[in-house]
Amino acid sequence: MAKTLRRLITSLAAAVAAVGLMTTAPASASTADDVSPFVVGGSRVSTSTYPWVVYLATSSGGQFCGGTLVGATKVVTAAHCVSGRSASSTRVVHRRDDKQSTAGTVATVSRIWVHPSYRTASSGYDVAVLTLGTSLPSPYLPLATPSDTALYAAGTNATILGWGTTSSGGSASRYLLGATVPVTSDATCRTAYSNYSATAMVCAGYPQGGVDTCQGDSGGPLVAGGKLIGATSFGRGCAQAGYPGVYSRIATYYSEITAQL
Numbered sequence: 001m002a003k004t005l006r007r008l009i010t011s012l013a014a015a016v017a018a019v020g021l022m023t024t025a026p027a028s029a030s031t032a033d034d035v036s037p038f039v040v041g042g043s044r045v046s047t048s049t050y051p052w053v054v055y056l057a058t059s060s061g062g063q064f065c066g067g068t069l070v071g072a073t074k075v076v077t078a079a080h081c082v083s084g085r086s087a088s089s090t091r092v093v094h095r096r097d098d099k100q101s102t103a104g105t106v107a108t109v110s111r112i113w114v115h116p117s118y119r120t121a122s123s124g125y126d127v128a129v130l131t132l133g134t135s136l137p138s139p140y141l142p143l144a145t146p147s148d149t150a151l152y153a154a155g156t157n158a159t160i161l162g163w164g165t166t167s168s169g170g171s172a173s174r175y176l177l178g179a180t181v182p183v184t185s186d187a188t189c190r191t192a193y194s195n196y197s198a199t200a201m202v203c204a205g206y207p208q209g210g211v212d213t214c215q216g217d218s219g220g221p222l223v224a225g226g227k228l229i230g231a232t233s234f235g236r237g238c239a240q241a242g243y244p245g246v247y248s249r250i251a252t253y254y255s256e257i258t259a260q261l
Helices: 009-019 027-034 186-192 250-258
Strands: 053-058 063-071 074-077 090-094 105-114 128-132 157-162 177-182 201-204 221-224 227-235 245-249
Touching: 063 090, 063 221, 063 227, 074 227, 090 128, 157 227, 186 201, 201 227, 227 250, 245 250
Parallel strands: none
Antiparallel strands: 053 063, 053 090, 063 074, 074 128, 090 105, 105 128, 157 177, 157 221, 201 245, 221 227, 227 245
């Protein structure tokens, strides 16, 4: 079963073709066969509506992952996006709907925290926190807490966002895209992925597929009830029937993330 990081590696190549800015491959490329996502079946949305969604870029401007502003200087993303990367080679782009524009702010990163138990996305612990070199005066998104069990109930509508590809292996989107997907049951996700952990992960997607995150969306938000409940992690292809997207379960890592804020 081919799993894709969501979605990182394929999105890097797509970013080169679509934007022409990618010059540096991520140090975590060795885990390419472990992960993949961008918003398939989505529509164009704006950072005016979702002011806390950001994307990660190389120092030369190439977008490779997503993230969520959870404090004035803090961004939650996926560990597989930044594991092995240096802070000096990483940028966070805020309030830029169109990747080809100069809108918004490009913030430097002063520190990268990767969950110490992270090894591969499909093993769990796929969370990281970036500390920015400058404060971003913007609304930020609260984290789901261990008591927010209702937000993880099957059928809960959740929002996915990203600048990644719109089909598996396709070109990255120039614009921010968003979509709504239902949270799936643990049983459904376990059927799709034998390595699924209900403690470490949460799945979202339609049984028939068609809407999903994809390459380049890794680290981006899964949002329900006005809170960050997941960070885009991995999946089998993108938007395939029977294979929902897999997200890091933020509530599980609440204490460890907040310790970094």
